[in-house]
Amino acid sequence: MNLNKVKMPNMPGGGAASALIKLGVVAGLGIYGVANSLYNVEGGHRAIVFNRIGGIKDEVYPEGTHFILPWFERPVIYDVRARPHLVESTSGSRDLQMVKIGLRVLTRPVADELPTVYRTLGQNYNERVLPSIIHETLKAVVAQFNASQLLTQRENVSREIRKILTERAASFNIALDDVSITSLTFGREFTAAIEAKQVAAQEAERAKFVVEKAEQDKQSAIIRAQGEAKSAQLIGEAIANNPAFITLRKIEASKDIAHILAASTNKVYLKSDELLLNLHDLTSLAAQK
Numbered sequence: 001m002n003l004n005k006v007k008m009p010n011m012p013g014g015g016a017a018s019a020l021i022k023l024g025v026v027a028g029l030g031i032y033g034v035a036n037s038l039y040n041v042e043g044g045h046r047a048i049v050f051n052r053i054g055g056i057k058d059e060v061y062p063e064g065t066h067f068i069l070p071w072f073e074r075p076v077i078y079d080v081r082a083r084p085h086l087v088e089s090t091s092g093s094r095d096l097q098m099v100k101i102g103l104r105v106l107t108r109p110v111a112d113e114l115p116t117v118y119r120t121l122g123q124n125y126n127e128r129v130l131p132s133i134i135h136e137t138l139k140a141v142v143a144q145f146n147a148s149q150l151l152t153q154r155e156n157v158s159r160e161i162r163k164i165l166t167e168r169a170a171s172f173n174i175a176l177d178d179v180s181i182t183s184l185t186f187g188r189e190f191t192a193a194i195e196a197k198q199v200a201a202q203e204a205e206r207a208k209f210v211v212e213k214a215e216q217d218k219q220s221a222i223i224r225a226q227g228e229a230k231s232a233q234l235i236g237e238a239i240a241n242n243p244a245f246i247t248l249r250k251i252e253a254s255k256d257i258a259h260i261l262a263a264s265t266n267k268v269y270l271k272s273d274e275l276l277l278n279l280h281d282l283t284s285l286a287a288q289k
Helices: 014-036 111-120 125-142 147-152 154-170 188-241 244-263 279-288
Strands: 038-041 045-051 064-067 073-079 083-092 098-109 174-186
Touching: 038 045, 038 073, 045 111, 073 111, 083 125, 098 111, 098 125, 098 147, 098 154, 125 154, 125 174, 147 154, 147 174, 154 174
Parallel strands: none
Antiparallel strands: 038 064, 045 073, 083 098, 098 174
């Protein structure tokens, strides 16, 4: 039986169905092409394009909406904003003290070199580069200073770390916006030595204060004794020159006693002729004169 001579019956409406299928395929391909030919670059980001034929293009695309060839090309988005990285490293100082130093680094990729960054490091460039160069830089810089200098010259240490890190990161097309030391921790022996030194310094200051206070007390006692001797001399001269000086002092003392008795809440009974003030002696003395 020859199958080539067999005639298939014509199906009613077959041409319309075929046309609808073709139209659906074309529409689907059109929707797919439109949906996959546009991409957005958000604020603070940059994009590069990978082409299946030519590889990574050298052009860097800024923020906004851009066009690509569906399936043949795909965008690679990079965040070019500064991002913080905290790293801790234990290093030895010049005087062989172990120091644990914490560093905070703000980094970002160089936008114009993103194609090179993608070819050499990929998208996780931070994890591949930063830990190694930061640890190496910290060990190199800390070894140049004594443990005490790390405390007293902290700004110089931070500046040196930033200088070396900036140079090292630039070779990988990574920019450093800020480098700061967040913590410095020393070994227990060095910490104990610092505490003992502080205690000794405080004791020395305290002893110095005691000595100065004793010297001041000595000078005060000398001045007070000189003043009392001078006062006694003046009183003696006043009595010798004018005996009435004693009478004046007795009157002043009587006034003070009378004021105290008047202000007291207790009842006091005194002789009317003396009132315990011995004023009659003053009257007798005046009569003799």
